[in-house]
Amino acid sequence: MAFCTGCSLLCDDIEVDFEGGKIGRTMNLCRKGRGHYDSLCVDRLAPTVDGSEVGIDDAVSKAAEVLAGAENLLLFGWGNSTLAAQKVGVEMAKKLGCVIDDPSSYSQGLITETILKGELPTCTFDDVRNFADVSIYWGDDPSSSHPRHLSRFSYFPRGEKRQRGYEEDREAIVIDVRKSPTAEIAADGFFKIPPGGDGDFMGALMATLGGKIPKVEDKKKMLNLGTKLRKSKFGVIFTGLGLAHSVKGELDEFVSLVGKLNELTRFSVIPSLGDYNTRGFNQTLFDETGHVDRVSFKDGVNHGPEFGIAKYLDACDAVMVVGSDPAAVLPASLARKLAKIPMVAVNSHRTFTTDAAKVTVPIAVAGLEAGGSALRTDGVKVEFDAVVKSDYLPDVEVIERIMEAV
Amino acid sequence: MVSVMEIYQLLPKTNCKKCGLPTCMAFAVGLLGREKTIEDCTPLVEEPKYEKKLEGLRELLAPILSADATETGMIIHTEKCYGCGNCVVACPVNVANDPKGTAIGRGPVSGKAILIVEDGVVKCVNVDQCRRFGPEKVLCSACIVTCPSKAIEFI
Ligand code: SF4
Ligand code: SF4
Ligand code: SF4
Numbered sequence: 001m002a003f004c005t006g007c008s009l010l011c012d013d014i015e016v017d018f019e020g021g022k023i024g025r026t027m028n029l030c031r032k033g034r035g036h037y038d039s040l041c042v043d044r045l046a047p048t049v050d051g052s053e054v055g056i057d058d059a060v061s062k063a064a065e066v067l068a069g070a071e072n073l074l075l076f077g078w079g080n081s082t083l084a085a086q087k088v089g090v091e092m093a094k095k096l097g098c099v100i101d102d103p104s105s106y107s108q109g110l111i112t113e114t115i116l117k118g119e120l121p122t123c124t125f126d127d128v129r130n131f132a133d134v135s136i137y138w139g140d141d142p143s144s145s146h147p148r149h150l151s152r153f154s155y156f157p158r159g160e161k162r163q164r165g166y167e168e169d170r171e172a173i174v175i176d177v178r179k180s181p182t183a184e185i186a187a188d189g190f191f192k193i194p195p196g197g198d199g200d201f202m203g204a205l206m207a208t209l210g211g212k213i214p215k216v217e218d219k220k221k222m223l224n225l226g227t228k229l230r231k232s233k234f235g236v237i238f239t240g241l242g243l244a245h246s247v248k249g250e251l252d253e254f255v256s257l258v259g260k261l262n263e264l265t266r267f268s269v270i271p272s273l274g275d276y277n278t279r280g281f282n283q284t285l286f287d288e289t290g291h292v293d294r295v296s297f298k299d300g301v302n303h304g305p306e307f308g309i310a311k312y313l314d315a316c317d318a319v320m321v322v323g324s325d326p327a328a329v330l331p332a333s334l335a336r337k338l339a340k341i342p343m344v345a346v347n348s349h350r351t352f353t354t355d356a357a358k359v360t361v362p363i364a365v366a367g368l369e370a371g372g373s374a375l376r377t378d379g380v381k382v383e384f385d386a387v388v389k390s391d392y393l394p395d396v397e398v399i400e401r402i403m404e405a406v
Numbered sequence: 407m408v409s410v411m412e413i414y415q416l417l418p419k420t421n422c423k424k425c426g427l428p429t430c431m432a433f434a435v436g437l438l439g440r441e442k443t444i445e446d447c448t449p450l451v452e453e454p455k456y457e458k459k460l461e462g463l464r465e466l467l468a469p470i471l472s473a474d475a476t477e478t479g480m481i482i483h484t485e486k487c488y489g490c491g492n493c494v495v496a497c498p499v500n501v502a503n504d505p506k507g508t509a510i511g512r513g514p515v516s517g518k519a520i521l522i523v524e525d526g527v528v529k530c531v532n533v534d535q536c537r538r539f540g541p542e543k544v545l546c547s548a549c550i551v552t553c554p555s556k557a558i559e560f561i
């Protein structure tokens with residue numbers, strides 16, 4: 001059995017044949033995972049300095065030089081790194097007194113932080129499979145982003161207290177601005193909201209649960225939802241980017257809604273995080289600082305929006321990006337800014353970001369070429385071994401070597 | 407979904423009975439049910455004036471006649487499939503035959519599953535076990551309604 005690091009579900013039941021270094025037949029890997037496995041042989045990163053290929057040792061020492069010379073350094077990425085590499089990364093930020101951040105700062109960081117602080121109840125996917133009878137996907141489309149989410153955990157499988165299958169035993173509710181593939185499956189359980197309408201929906205649902213008539217168009221549908229949620233024995237809300245972007249850093253209303261649901265029954269929250277080990281980085285930094293992202297170690301521990309990549313690009317004079325491709329996802333103006341800053345990029349593959357970097361350092365693909373451990377998006381620790389031989393160094397070794405050289 | 411009318415429009419419409427059926431319409435139904443093959447209509451295959459129609463018919467029926475269509479009439483549009491496994495886990499035959507694998511959301515462990523995910527997309531094996539197969543077939547649609555991308559259909 002092999003693992004898949006194609007998304008934060010970290011599927012552990014993968015069978016794979018290797019045919020002369022190439023991926024042969026695979027079983028149980030979803031299409032996205034298959035793409036991830038196939039990428040083993042394409043677009044791999046080479047060690048480079050200023051665009052010319054060099055030896056790995058030269059790349060590491062040049063990388064250290066870029067970092068050492070900086071006044072305001074940003075260490076960014078980390079969601080596609082093993083727990084061991086993340087730990088070294090946080091240590092490095094402490095040691096160099098610089099800023100560390102990850103893509104959570106522009107996605108679901110706040111939701112994860114609220115969970116880690118214990119202000120939102122959570123549970124594991126195994127609890128979901130065994131006990132949950134209501135799954136709410138809020139601004140979340142796991143069918144596209146985490147393809148096996150519904151089949152492994154949240155809707156279709158049988159479990160201890162869920163023996164009769166989804167038609168009788170489970171409800172799927174989707175709250176989204178468009179009829180996503182997940183919404184197709186939920187059919188009547190789909191609630192379409194206007195962009196930014198999440199807060200209003202929360203208000204209406206809150207009123208319904210409080211026994212009031214909600215101020216929405218389809219009152220009957222909302223009242224029905226209220227009844228369903230009241231009757232549920234164990235519900236789970238899966239959050240996605242849609243919700244995170246809509247609430248714009250204001251989670252109080254959501255926290256009260258989940259609180260209200262827990263007065264009536266039991267409800268948990270699990271975020272659907274992007275990279276395979278986003279949750280691991282959030283936890284690692286949280287254990288060290290009490291925050292999941294946007295931390296500066298310059299004078300003690302400081303935290304705030306000014307240390308998120310979106311703002312800090314204005315202040316910083318060097319950046320190291322590890323296992324992430326911000327140049328591809330940030331707005332164009334920020335991506336251009338990023339490209340102008342002296343950059344070290346550590347990655348298994350060529351990306352927009354590595355193409356813009358001054359120094360690139362290649363690493364092995366975790367879960368295939370290198371072992372390690374990671375936290376699944378529900379916080380459960382998963383350990384994996386390498387399944388194929390490779391000359392690439394594991395990410396933790398590369399980060400350690402760069403740190404030593406600085 | 408291919409309809410009988412679409413097939414009929416591409417037949418000679420002469421009701422010559424050479425195919426062993428009384429009308430071209432009956433032959434169209436036979437083709438769709440895969441009891442007949444295009445070659446059974448000899449005029450269509452042999453007479454040059456039907457060349458365009460023949461070509462159109464082959465094109466229309468290609469997905470049905472391809473290896474993808476199993477004996478139950480299941481067509482898997484692999485290009486649309488996410489390999490999410492929803493159909494695999496929801497299929498009642500898989501649940502009954504593979505209680506420790508697909509039934510609980512994992513890959514199959516018994517060798518008796520009829521839907522599996524291979525190379526990133528779904529594949530139908532042991533077709534004769536499908537509830538739509540055989541003389542006592544029932545109208546099961548578990549693999550259709552659970553699919554986020556409408557990758558499975560039956561003809
Ligand atoms: S759901 Fe995610 S972890 Fe599982 S096989 Fe697909 S990409 Fe890999
Ligand atoms: S052989 Fe062809 S043309 Fe003649 S009846 Fe059958 S389908 Fe029609
Ligand atoms: S029709 Fe029913 S029994 Fe046949 S493959 Fe689909 S879900 Fe399984």
Ligand code: SF4
Nearest residue numbers: 487488490491493553
């Ligand atoms: S449910 Fe649809 S997309 Fe998912 S594996 Fe089955 S056919 Fe493919």
